[in-house]
Amino acid sequence: MRSRWSYVYFLFYLLLGVVLLFLNNDLSKAVITLMNVIIILVPLIGTIFGVMYYYNSKEFTELLLAQPVKRSSIFLGQYFGVALSLSMSLIIGLGLPFVFYGIFNSGAVWDFSLLLVTGAFLTLIFTALAFVIALANENKIKGFGYAILLWLFMAVIYDGVFLMSLVYFEEYPLDKFSLVATMLNPVDLSRVLILLKLDISALLGYTGAVFQKFFGTSVGFILSSLMLTLWVIVPTYFIQRMAKRKDF
């Protein structure tokens, strides 16, 4: 089940990479288009695959639980199995066409690797969140619903609320607030990271300048990488904790 779908996923990215390069005929532009796809799609796929895999392998999990295997290694194994194979599909699927196009001889190579790394991070984060949701909900339909809601919230609604609050509190200095708010959502964080790396932050106006000042520095970069790592570690910790206490 898992392997078949990760091939499909891999082929999808392969196709996407080829088509984008063909249509744009320009590496940097293709990277920007890809960013928009990755930012929305990767979390969605991570969430759906995570939830689906958990519920599908439930019987298998129960079988394993009666065997001399540590609980946390069962669940963490499943999680990393899904998340890593999804990340591999992403990296290899997108990487191949770009390598053949000659990414190594162009200036976009760092932008592109940053894109892939954030993509991998997003996969890890959202698969972990999906597992947490699935562990908390015995009911499949509910689990799926919550997972999709989470994705919708992070990818779409969060931005809306964020924008509205910016408009509403426009009289106050909002630099700090918008920085923190961006940090708290892995989707936004990845987007800002890539945008700034692509040097198109001028598009972001005044906030862009503030962001550039912060994320452009190495401190900002390290801090946001740390934040992304934290977004992986915290849900993974929860997976382990919940797995320990759950009844089967």
Next chain:
Amino acid sequence: MIEIDNLHKKFGKNEVLKGIDLTIDNGGILAVLGPNGSGKTTLIKSILGMVVPNSGTIKLNGTSIKKNWEYRNDIDYLPQIANFPGNLTVKELIKMIKDLRSSKTADDERLIELFKLQPFLDKKLNNLSGGTKQKVNLVLTFMFDSPLVILDEPTTGLDPISHIRLKQLITAEKENGKTILITSHIMSFVEEIADEIVFLLEGKIYFRGSIPALKTKTEQPDFEHAIASMLSSSYA
């Protein structure tokens, strides 16, 4: 030896086990009986560590099973409902479970022969009938040589021949000095093989002892009626 001390378990508001104290000595067959929902499976799953009790302790040979997983090397467990990953073949499943055990000696071939499973070895588990799945389940359980064997409703879906073979298998394991824990609703089966029974009722141990002792206690000549009389007196 299993020592269970003051075991409590709640699922939400539903209190399933209300203080179970039970000591099971090594060797012999103990049948855990009780009406539906009396907590038999929960008790068994607590011993396996699949259900985490709210309070109380379970010790296996003197060591607590809490935060421990190696002890499951010494247990063979037959789950009540044979839920297998459907996309594996029987052969792959057997191989995989073997890989998980620290002792690599497994005697699956004899059991496959015993239950006549050869024609199904390369079939996917999805395509097997309920009874065949149960046979696979039995092979997975009995292929290791563990001192404690736990069987949750072992007879479900079995044809009469396999039923007889299962009984022979259980008796043979008992003669090897193993401890066997069984739940079943088939009273004739229990009467035939069990040395001792434990009767659970509403999350507590209602009776423990041999079958003759139960008959004397309830003043019933046969086992099935003895159990039924215990049930009806509790419902009344």
